[in-house]
Structure formats: C-alpha cells, structure tokens
Amino acid sequence: MDMDMPVNVPVDDPNADTEWNDILRKHGVIPEKPKDPEPLIQEALLEAQKRAHENRLEDKDLDELHELEDEEDEEFLDQYRQRRLAELSRLQRKSVYGQVFPLQKPDYARDVTEESNKAFVLVNLTSSLGTNVESRVLSDLWRQAAAKFGDVKFCEIRANLCIEGYPEKNTPTILVYKDGDIKRQLVTLRELNGPKTNLRDLEGILVDVGAIQENDMRLRRKDSDDESSKPAAGDDEDDDDDDWD
Incomplete structure (x- = not known):
C-alpha cells in the first residue's frame, strides 16, 4: 500500500461538535470550527x-x-x-483675535506670513468691484467666524490691492496660512456651497486644515441648522477659475 496516498476520512458535518471531529481538528484534517x-x-x-x-x-x-x-x-x-x-x-x-483684520499690502508679510507661526491665519481676497455675490457672502461669514473662533486670525483685503491684476472671476479666494506657508487655497466658493455657503461649510474647512479640532465645543449646536443645498449638477463653472494670471 502506498503510504503517501491521501486517506479519505468520512466527515458528515465538519462543524458538528463531535468527539470524532475534535480528533480531526486536533490533527489538522479539518479546519477549526468557525466561532459563533x-x-x-x-x-x-x-x-x-x-x-x-x-x-x-x-x-x-x-x-x-x-x-x-x-x-x-x-x-x-x-x-x-x-x-x-x-x-x-x-x-x-x-482667543486673542476675535475680529476681521483689514490688510495692507506692505504689512502682509508681518500680519499674515509671520503671524501664521503663532496661529492659523485665513485671508479673504475679496471682490475688487464689490458686485460679486459670493464675495459678499464670504465677507459676512468671515465676521461670524472671526467672532466665534478667536484663536484663528481672519484677515481681508481687496484682491486687486493684494495682487495687481487679480481676476475678478476668481474672487473670493481663501488662503489658509500656517507656519509661514499656504496650507490650503480655495478659488471662489465652488468647492463649498457657492452663494449658499454657510458658517457650517466654513467650519468644515477649519476642521479639514486642523485650525480647530473636530470635537471643538464651539461646533456643538443646540438647534438644528438648515442644511444648505448643494449647487445643481447642471451648474457650469468656468474651468479656468483657478488661473492666477
């Protein structure tokens, strides 16, 4: 008889709790019974x-x-x-800030880049013409967020005063600074909720970049805020909105 030939061991139910199955499991003939x-x-x-x-x-x-x-x-x-x-x-x-700080270009390095070594600094490049709906929406949210999150510095400057020839169609632009570098850039509010962007959307950005923690007590709400609807899928945006030229 060839000792290398496999032995066919009769197994009625490999999951049954029987003495025979226990012997087979012990010798590795059948796998261990799955745990309940x-x-x-x-x-x-x-x-x-x-x-x-x-x-x-x-x-x-x-x-x-x-x-x-x-x-x-x-x-x-x-x-x-x-x-x-x-x-x-x-x-x-x-909470050492608590308000929106208007920027002047000559002071930008001191008030933004250097200050970002102490805290997160968010800059709002606003519409140069004052007719941009999203820019007006963000300026209002900027004031709300600055009052609520006093440990984050919120700054604002007209885009054309900050960057000569900055395209109006790219406003508002959000720049997030930390440790002397830009950590996040949002050109217009299309990544958020467009003209329907609300404070909760802005808070989401603060959490994403690490400016505030997800469990921050200031994010807790007593009442249920209405969820802003997302832009319709058919709404088209200019593909070149991200251009800085």
Whole structure:
C-alpha cells in the first residue's frame, strides 16, 4: 500500500461538535470550527450602548447641565462641568483675535506670513468691484467666524490691492496660512456651497486644515441648522477659475 496516498476520512458535518471531529481538528484534517458571531455582536452592541450612555452629556453646555441636576448623578455632572470650564478657559486664553483684520499690502508679510507661526491665519481676497455675490457672502461669514473662533486670525483685503491684476472671476479666494506657508487655497466658493455657503461649510474647512479640532465645543449646536443645498449638477463653472494670471 502506498503510504503517501491521501486517506479519505468520512466527515458528515465538519462543524458538528463531535468527539470524532475534535480528533480531526486536533490533527489538522479539518479546519477549526468557525466561532459563533452572535456573542461578538452582542458584545459590540452592549459596548456601543455603554459609550452612548457615558457620552450622553457631550453636547450639553453649562446651562443645560444645570437643568439636569435632578436627573443625573451629582458627581458625574460635576465632572462634566469641570471639563467644560477647563475647555472654556483654554479657549479664552487662546482667543486673542476675535475680529476681521483689514490688510495692507506692505504689512502682509508681518500680519499674515509671520503671524501664521503663532496661529492659523485665513485671508479673504475679496471682490475688487464689490458686485460679486459670493464675495459678499464670504465677507459676512468671515465676521461670524472671526467672532466665534478667536484663536484663528481672519484677515481681508481687496484682491486687486493684494495682487495687481487679480481676476475678478476668481474672487473670493481663501488662503489658509500656517507656519509661514499656504496650507490650503480655495478659488471662489465652488468647492463649498457657492452663494449658499454657510458658517457650517466654513467650519468644515477649519476642521479639514486642523485650525480647530473636530470635537471643538464651539461646533456643538443646540438647534438644528438648515442644511444648505448643494449647487445643481447642471451648474457650469468656468474651468479656468483657478488661473492666477
């Protein structure tokens, strides 16, 4: 008899819990029985419920925490209050700007490039004619964002005063500076929501570039903001909007 010939081992059900199958698994004749996913699923669900319960106060401000005194454990609430107060204190220490700073070209290097070594600096190159709808929208959002995120410096300058001959069709242009370099550039608001761009869209840019953290308490909202609709798919934009010439 050829000892190298494979032996056909009868296996009725390789997943059955039998003594014979245990012997076959031990010797590697059949693979290990797949683990029942049910306990893992249940464990994951319980963990998700636990995390949801532990984080149930994450979107609450100090006033809302005060209203929950009769419903939540006092020590647990106090921990959240202390965390909120510490976060507020940290933000207040870093909030040294708080307004839109008008730029002059001779001071650009000092007020933007050098200042970006201390904080994120965002520059809005606005319409030179004052008739650009998107430019007016962004200027208004610039004021809102500057007041809300005082640790980020928001600057504004007419495009033609900053760059001679800058195309009007490229306004507004957003330049994001950090550590002396441009980290992000958006020509017009077409990457956001066009003339329907809102503060939430701008906040998304701040998060993307790292100017604010995704879990920043200032991003929490008590009320549900209306989502701005995206530009229609058929809306055409000039392909050369990114030209700087």
